[in-house]
Amino acid sequence: MTNDANANPSLTLAERIADTLAVNGVRRIFGVPGGGSSLDLIDAAADRGIEFVLCRTETAAAIMAAVTGELTSIPGVVLTGIGPGAASVVNGIAYASLERAPVVVFTDAHDQTATAPPHQIFDQPSLFGPISKAQERLSPPDGATSFERLFELAAAEPPGPVHIDLSARDAGANSPAPSPWDRASLPVPETAPLENSSELLASARRPVLIVGLQCRHDERADAANTLADSLGCPVMTTYKAKGIVPESSPLNVGLYTGAKLDNSVLAEADLILFCGVDPVEMIPGKWPHSAPVIVLSETPRLAWPFEPDIEIAAPVAVSANYLAGRSSASTWTGEEIGSQKTRLREIVANSAAAGRSPDEIIDAAAAAVPTNARLAVDAGAHMFSAMSRWPASAPHDVLKSNGLSTMGYAVPAALASWLEQTDRPAVAITGDGGMMMSLAELSTAARLGANLTVIVLNDGALSLIDIKQQRQQRPPLGVRYSKSDFATAARGMGCDAWTVGGQDPLEFALAEAFEANGPTLIDVSVDPSGYRDQLTALRG
Structure with missing residues (x-):
């Protein structure tokens, strides 16, 4: 250098x-x-x-x-x-x-x-x-x-x-210029594992492909799509890989986290192929499948919850393109793959008892948002609806903290997105807990004049922890609080803001927010009553 x-x-x-x-x-x-x-x-x-x-x-x-x-x-x-x-x-x-x-x-x-x-x-x-x-x-x-x-x-x-x-x-002290130093070369895929993988693929009738965060680079994303098309099988993406295989693709059946619902797809597989997935993207749990597993990874010997039958630790794009050029014996039909996609979407739907459901809020926001907007999603119960319903057609269309799953992520992530691409509006969807953890950065957004819209799903609780507490039949201690007025707080920091009650029309606020100059916030009341059944459907 x-x-x-x-x-x-x-x-x-x-x-x-x-x-x-x-x-x-x-x-x-x-x-x-x-x-x-x-x-x-x-x-x-x-x-x-x-x-x-x-x-x-x-x-x-x-x-x-x-x-x-x-x-x-x-x-x-x-x-x-x-x-x-x-x-x-x-x-x-x-x-x-x-x-x-x-x-x-x-x-x-x-x-x-x-x-x-x-x-x-x-x-x-x-x-x-x-x-x-x-x-x-x-x-x-x-x-x-x-x-x-x-x-x-x-x-x-x-x-x-x-x-x-x-x-x-x-x-502040003077320092010599950098000295030359040796740089490591990229690994080259070994021939034997590639050939063995080709043989497994050639005999598999019901393969399933899972695409992960390593494939977000353009070359790797292209290779993952080429491999998916070659296999003609159901494809799932991790949260971080959402959009790599466009969700409009007839092969993309949904998201993979390692949860009960995701594994219902893998239960039908006679071969599971992980392409660029990192084990940190999977929730902890025992691996329930007996089908052989092929891992394509940039990094060797990751902490998988199983022993891969074949691991190819080399540039993922090279490995994926090699396998895409080999024959596939998949018997999946378009109708079968489509029914899997429909089934997963219906099961994960949130049916709130009385008020506005998180599904309604996500659908309304997705319909109103500018076409090139990027979404950042915070950790919390609202993420299930946001991740399953928000459309994505390219890498990084949706940003999500997954490996750490930290709250307080969506607002700074969306702000960073806008700073990197100021011609691309940014949207942050967060709960009230995550908003409290990042509230001060609204002033940063106002100072920078960011094209950022924050949507707060406000239910006055740490809902995901509240659900887990209920499932353990514990008293509701330490997880609920009075609702905060985020719209007033946002205005005090220089943002335009709206409060939308449980029975108020949301579409007007969304239209105003997306048309405004500078950062905006919508504080919308959400009915949390459907979260428990939604979590049960996802994770058991």
């Missing part, structure tokens, strides 16, 4: 880092800065045309960086202050770790040569150890080279976060 700035011997380490970011296409840094190296990095990045996006919380900043990394395949960048800033960013970095998102997190660090009390000082690298691919304190003599390695490591399969401690003293 070279650039003209490398010839300048008098650049600081912060400037060397900013050069590497600029050369690799990083366009913005997210964060809540401290008074140390954060300021050096912000200045150096600004001199190279890299924008700093000030966020209200470190967790939201990390989620924005992670989503940027997922959308671009270029590591997103987040920076924080020392101590409390580093501690506060952890949930967002855990998201990046479990969702396989490339991220670089910079934390201010103390000057190791200074004599000072341990105010705000703790072992930050150890804090990030379990949730990052590498942790390193950069120093001027070799910091530029180390940063290049760490930046590329974040993007290498499986993508994930790397943590960098950097003091103001080291950031």
Whole structure:
């Protein structure tokens, strides 16, 4: 990796880092800065045309960086202050770790040569150890080279976060240009596993294909679709892979999470083929199937709940295209696949007892939204309706925290989406719990003038936990609270907002929100009475 700035011997380490970011296409840094190296990095990045996006919380900043990394395949960048800033960013970095998102997190660090009390000082690298691919304190003599390695490591399969401690003293010191270093080559698929997979496919009459998050890259998505067409069998996608195989495709029967309902499709299979799936996308549980399993993965030896009959750890696009060129003996008919699709959709429908159901809200929003809008969905009971009913026809049409399943995700994720593609409106669907966890970022959206619409399904409860509590026949403690007025709060932060009661028409508010300039919020009352039956239908 070279650039003209490398010839300048008098650049600081912060400037060397900013050069590497600029050369690799990083366009913005997210964060809540401290008074140390954060300021050096912000200045150096600004001199190279890299924008700093000030966020209200470190967790939201990390989620924005992670989503940027997922959308671009270029590591997103987040920076924080020392101590409390580093501690506060952890949930967002855990998201990046479990969702396989490339991220670089910079934390201010103390000057190791200074004599000072341990105010705000703790072992930050150890804090990030379990949730990052590498942790390193950069120093001027070799910091530029180390940063290049760490930046590329974040993007290498499986993508994930790397943590960098950097003091103001080291950031501002002169640093040599990066030295050349060897880069790992991509693995080449072994011939024997490919041939054995071809033989299994050639004999399978009822194969089922499951497509996962590794296939979100264009080349891999194309290969997954080619393989699906070749097999002519039912296809399911994970939450993170929603849209890779367009949901309008007659082969796409629905979503796969490893739950009871999903497994009813796999129960009819005589061969199960995972293409680019990461086990972190599956909910915990015993593997109930006896059919042979083929795994196509960028990463070997992942923590599957079964022993694959064949694992091909190599570029997924190469493996999928190879298998697509071989013969298939599938006997699935279009009518059978279509009936599976209809059955899954009907079973997962939410039938609220009296008021407005989450299905009604999702259907109305999907009908009113601009055609190129991208959706971000928060964790919570509302996600079942949102994920099953919102249409998607391409990778990243819908953003969802799945591996971590963190609340407070939808608003910063949607904001990051809009920042990356300002010509594409963003929609965030969240519950009241998730909205409370990300409320402050509405002010960030207002400051930036984001084309963002937030729809809050408000039922005054942690509904998914409430349901689990009910199923265990426990008293309703710790899961319900009085409803908050999110519309008033949003207006106070500079957003246009509407409140829609249980019997009020929703379509007017949706039309107004999607036509408005700048961020908007709709606080809509939802009837949670159908969630319990919906969860039972999905997961048993």
